[in-house]
Amino acid sequence: MSAVGHGEQDHSHLMDRVYRHQRHFYDLTRRYYLLGRDRLIGELDAERGTRVLEVGCGTGWNLIRAAKLFPEAEFYGMDISHEMLATARRAARRQGADLHLGYGDATRFNPYASFGVSRFERIYMSYTLSMIPDWQATLAQGICNLAPGGSLHIVDFGEQERLPRWFRSALRAWLAKFHVSPRGELERVLRALAANLGADLQFRSLYRGYATYAILRLPLQGR
Template identity: 75%
Template structure:
């Protein structure tokens, strides 16, 4: 069973136009270059009763995979695109995955209004920050929606620091056609946030910097 809830103002025209047709073959093509997604999901460690939110859930592919690994977790997905959410709902139904979906803006998402959940034990963002103009606000909002002792998991395009310059230039030019911009300051911003919050940060460079993988773990509530 899956549920879609719609709330708030919708400023997602660009994303809806971009994915109105792409959503039908999105997963077939993205499997070749959205690297590290399954590693992220495998490391969520979401036992029974764990509340999980994917920010920018797209077609629902990642959440369906999470449902297979963590059948007793409480899975939620949000996205700004109604077109993507329509596909996500169909994907969940097709795979008999119990997932709740809601439309929303990641920079100001209110999980209680959308799902009746105040905070989540796990939040993940898979190739999401590179598509959101105000990505730093998205990070801040994600942390606000994270429970004490919870963890934020991120995989996204990296700086390609150990790859040939020609590859980096071609990749970024191609990504720009899809409104995607790698966030070169991601590590610096995450380290600053972790220091401010007293959180633990794990940051990895994957595949020569093609992708970056990060886990930020909040401390448990004092007392």
């Protein structure tokens, strides 16, 4: 096992502090404002043998729902918070979901070391990039872990550009308390990556800009 860097260790401790108590009621509250998650899960289109990885799996809520919707696929989840992973493991046992869960830093995650799997046909990030300081490295690592022809699915907070100013200000202030920051450059970065990789990108704004939603599909053969 490789040594844990100070940056990874600091972020891991921060996430454990933030969610040590919140994890017990996280899913009850987040379902009302983490919009677009059901759409993302439904569009994974994971057939028999499809390997699906969630980056930043948290309590396992998304993975358990996806595993029920696509029972013939294989589901994997990684997170940097030991507290969240403990909750996810308990939830998976309680729901009878066959999940493979592991600890890791999303900016340099090695799936083979954790799961014995090198590539995934589907990787998704649900309200994850807005919590990771080096979110661009997370995107790059996610793409490195995609199989040819695979797809990266993302839903996260948008710029709320078509919502009232008072709502935007209140939401931003509230998100900052949990170290969450919408990534206004996400579309530009994804379009640059897609152009460089010869990939197809679908990018759209949801709920008047409340959320952004993207699917990046790699070509079957690399350039």
